[in-house]
Amino acid sequence: MGKYQQKTMMIGGGILFGLLLILAHFKMIDLYVQSVIMFIGVNIIFATSLSIVNGYMGEFSCGHAGFMAVGAYVSSLLTVVLFTVDKETGLAILPASMSIYLFPVIIIIGGIAAGIAGLLIAIPSFKTRDDYLAIITIAVNFIIITALNNMDFVGGSRGYMGMKKVIYGMEGVMKFPYMLFWVITFAIFTVFLIRRFITSTYGKGIIAIKQDEVAAEIMSVDTNHMKLVAFMFSSGLAGISGGLFAHVIGYVNPGSFSILKSTEGLVMVYLAGMGSLSGSVISAILFTILLELLRPLQIFKWVIIPLILILVMQFRPEGLMGDKELSDYFPKLKKFYKFK
Amino acid sequence: MSLLKITDLTQRFGGLTAVSDLQLNLEEGGLYGLIGPNGAGKTTIFNMVSGFYTPTEGTINFDGNVINGKKPHTVTALGIGRTFQNIRLWHDMTVLDNIRLSQHYHLGYSVFEPFLRTKNYFKNEKRIEEKSMELLGVFNLQDIAHEYPKNLPYGIQRRVEIARALAAEPKLLLLDEPAAGLSSADVSDLIDHIRWIHDNFDITILMIEHQMEVIMNLCQYIKVIDFGKTIAEGTPAEIQKNPQVIKAYLGDEGEVYA
Numbered sequence A: 001m002g003k004y005q006q007k008t009m010m011i012g013g014g015i016l017f018g019l020l021l022i023l024a025h026f027k028m029i030d031l032y033v034q035s036v037i038m039f040i041g042v043n044i045i046f047a048t049s050l051s052i053v054n055g056y057m058g059e060f061s062c063g064h065a066g067f068m069a070v071g072a073y074v075s076s077l078l079t080v081v082l083f084t085v086d087k088e089t090g091l092a093i094l095p096a097s098m099s100i101y102l103f104p105v106i107i108i109i110g111g112i113a114a115g116i117a118g119l120l121i122a123i124p125s126f127k128t129r130d131d132y133l134a135i136i137t138i139a140v141n142f143i144i145i146t147a148l149n150n151m152d153f154v155g156g157s158r159g160y161m162g163m164k165k166v167i168y169g170m171e172g173v174m175k176f177p178y179m180l181f182w183v184i185t186f187a188i189f190t191v192f193l194i195r196r197f198i199t200s201t202y203g204k205g206i207i208a209i210k211q212d213e214v215a216a217e218i219m220s221v222d223t224n225h226m227k228l229v230a231f232m233f234s235s236g237l238a239g240i241s242g243g244l245f246a247h248v249i250g251y252v253n254p255g256s257f258s259i260l261k262s263t264e265g266l267v268m269v270y271l272a273g274m275g276s277l278s279g280s281v282i283s284a285i286l287f288t289i290l291l292e293l294l295r296p297l298q299i300f301k302w303v304i305i306p307l308i309l310i311l312v313m314q315f316r317p318e319g320l321m322g323d324k325e326l327s328d329y330f331p332k333l334k335k336f337y338k339f340k
Numbered sequence B: 001m002s003l004l005k006i007t008d009l010t011q012r013f014g015g016l017t018a019v020s021d022l023q024l025n026l027e028e029g030g031l032y033g034l035i036g037p038n039g040a041g042k043t044t045i046f047n048m049v050s051g052f053y054t055p056t057e058g059t060i061n062f063d064g065n066v067i068n069g070k071k072p073h074t075v076t077a078l079g080i081g082r083t084f085q086n087i088r089l090w091h092d093m094t095v096l097d098n099i100r101l102s103q104h105y106h107l108g109y110s111v112f113e114p115f116l117r118t119k120n121y122f123k124n125e126k127r128i129e130e131k132s133m134e135l136l137g138v139f140n141l142q143d144i145a146h147e148y149p150k151n152l153p154y155g156i157q158r159r160v161e162i163a164r165a166l167a168a169e170p171k172l173l174l175l176d177e178p179a180a181g182l183s184s185a186d187v188s189d190l191i192d193h194i195r196w197i198h199d200n201f202d203i204t205i206l207m208i209e210h211q212m213e214v215i216m217n218l219c220q221y222i223k224v225i226d227f228g229k230t231i232a233e234g235t236p237a238e239i240q241k242n243p244q245v246i247k248a249y250l251g252d253e254g255e256v257y258a
Helices: A003-025 A031-056 A064-083 A096-125 A131-149 A163-173 A178-199 A201-211 A213-218 A223-249 A259-272 A277-293 A295-315 A331-335 B042-049 B072-078 B095-101 B119-138 B154-167 B184-200 B212-218 B236-241 B243-250
Strands: B002-013 B016-027 B031-035 B057-062 B080-082 B172-176 B204-208 B221-226 B229-234
Touching: A003 A178, A031 A064, A031 A178, A031 A201, A031 A223, A031 A259, A031 A277, A064 A096, A064 A131, A064 A163, A064 A223, A064 A259, A096 A131, A096 A163, A096 A178, A096 A223, A131 A259, A163 A178, A163 A223, A178 A201, A178 A223, A178 A277, A201 A213, A201 A223, A201 B095, A213 A223, A213 B072, A259 A277, A259 A295, A277 A295, B002 B042, B002 B204, B016 B042, B016 B204, B016 B221, B016 B229, B031 B042, B031 B212, B042 B057, B042 B172, B042 B204, B072 B080, B080 B154, B095 B119, B095 B154, B119 B154, B154 B172, B154 B184, B184 B204, B184 B212, B204 B212, B212 B236, B221 B236, B221 B243, B229 B236, B229 B243, B236 B243
Parallel strands: B031 B204, B031 B221, B080 B172, B172 B204
Antiparallel strands: B002 B016, B002 B057, B221 B229
8 A cells, every 4th residue: 555645545535625625615515416425324334334234244133224213313413402582492592603613522422322222222122133133123113103103292294303403594694615625524434433443453353253253252252242342333333324414314214213224224235245345335326326317217126126136146145346345356446445 | 071061962953953962061261173084063052152142051160250151352351262174264353453353341441431532541552562562462463463464365364363262361272273274284274383382371262173183183081073963082192093083084884985
């Protein structure tokens, strides 16, 4: 890995990112295209975080959207209560100018809340594995959705809104494409964190669990501890993606975090290949674009997407990338970025 | 000094008694053999010592600690290494990573440091890597450090597995049928290899083996079990002559199949 190339990449990426923000700021990019870019960012966080548990650790969690919901509701509730005038919660507690600085903090708090929820679920769930874990996580997804449906202070099944007001408040202080900035920043941050985790000897413990759990335990890997940490980390990041998702759309309802959303995550991870970080990023990008392209088909897109999954499983069961990273296919990329 | 002292160890699975009233005393630095016909309970004993099973009765005392009921990774950290009957390497991880991960109990950094990449993190990762390479060097495996175990010949995989078990710096090494599936040339290599490990590492070895060549060549003291009970123990010469052992392995003289 060359230092020079790495610097080039960082500067190049920075310039691209800056250019994107400037174009967005001066409304030179269509709002629709902007929102697609933001969804791509949200999905990158969602897919890569799920790939920690389902890809690297080889367990099967099916309720990832549940943690996304926790993050989305916690952060939305916080921003709306703190920064806007609301019928139920009254006047804004903090001035809108502070929302600019506190926004990322609140998104992270949403992530922490989801992480804690993940830990609470992981403690009893990881006494079982494989199919049983899948069933438990599906149940958890339903429990979270049902609970949200019955919580009146977040709107129940009508959903919760007001996040747009927060964003307008932020823009009122200073014009800037905040959401675009934060979504992309958090997406980069997520990939960065996961890569750091997975390349350390500590984090490789979860890959050992996937390949042979008995051997991992006997070779001094505390498998129970690693599972809890990985699940907490994964659900925390899902919470961050949820918080961003809520603020991008400006409206959340329990339905948007149903089992269908979890399935989307699974499709992205299995399409990508289990245990490939660059694969998850690529498949999140492709999948989001595909979803948008298939939008005119309405409900029929849910015929085509599972069909793609079936075809991939038939002809390339390890996923598009398997456990390879982009640099394994294009070794020259290693100079720019250390993938593993 | 006694390193491992097992007293009155019993393991029942429902109505089945896999091991009953086992006594075992391993002196530090010895090379011990555990033999017996299939289903005698040998691997069950290994599973109890390494923490996979909690014994129904009895105590396992290792180096001054009672270890029954402790989890396998804690037992490993206390100093018991183990290999498996069927090789259990992490096949999709390089040999170097295999060795590296066996030091998981002693990383020297906290949970957050991989994310923060602190000085301490790099220092310890470097230490682990150097130690792993050194160990591979000792085993003359440094050339395959970046290979995947699944691509290696069986005999080499065995050696990698033994090296991996030693990476955790055990005081006691449990070898579960190390010669299983090896060709006769590989077996004689293995015998030299185990003897060499025993001489060069300050270690006590207890092994299960069916190939008498390995056991009789290596072990100083042998314990024979059948149906979970000890039927004989002694030096290789004594065991070979013991009528009960011959009976357990070959059946009664009365029922010779002509």
